[in-house]
Amino acid sequence: xxxxxxxxxxxxxxxxxxxxxxxxxxxxxxxxxxxxxxxxxxxxxxxxxxxxxxxxxxxxxxxxxxxxxxxxxxxxxxxxxxxxxxxxxxxxxxxxxxxxxxxxxxxxxxxxxxxxxxxxxxxx
Ligand SMILES: [Zn+2]
Numbered sequence: 840x841x842x843x844x845x846x847x848x849x850x851x852x853x854x855x856x857x858x859x860x861x862x863x864x865x866x867x868x869x870x871x872x873x874x875x876x877x878x879x880x881x882x883x884x885x886x887x888x889x890x891x892x893x894x895x896x897x898x899x900x901x902x903x904x905x906x907x908x909x910x911x912x913x914x915x916x917x918x919x920x921x922x923x924x925x926x927x928x929x930x931x932x933x934x935x936x937x938x939x940x941x942x943x944x945x946x947x948x949x950x951x952x953x954x955x956x957x958x959x960x961x962x963x
Contacts (some may be wrong), residue, residue, distance in 0.1 A: 864898050
């Protein structure tokens with residue numbers, strides 16, 4: 840049947856519209872089912888074309904609300920995306936590469952990150 844219920848992450852309005860849409864769908868469906876099953880004396884109160892028309896109107900409104908909710912949500916997403924694109928990503932400073940040095944004891948060259956001198960074993 841219909842995919843009628845959907846939560847929108849960023850848009851409260853779209854979520855409300857979605858709930859509204861679901862309500863209209865429910866009423867429309869109730870009209871149809873109610874008429875077929877003759878609930879609440881629906882058949883006595885209205886003719887079949889009337890019931891069908893009412894159900895169709897409710898379903899249409901529900902459909903409209905759903906479309907509107909989707910559009911509102913899409914606009915919101917686009918706005919958020921545009922805002923994110925406008926804001927430049929923070930430039931993370933690259934850590935300066937620690938260059939190797941010379942052993943303070945024997946003067947031998949050592950690589951960056953070495954803890955001990957490879958020649959004399961002194962702590963660097
Ligand atoms: Zn050394």
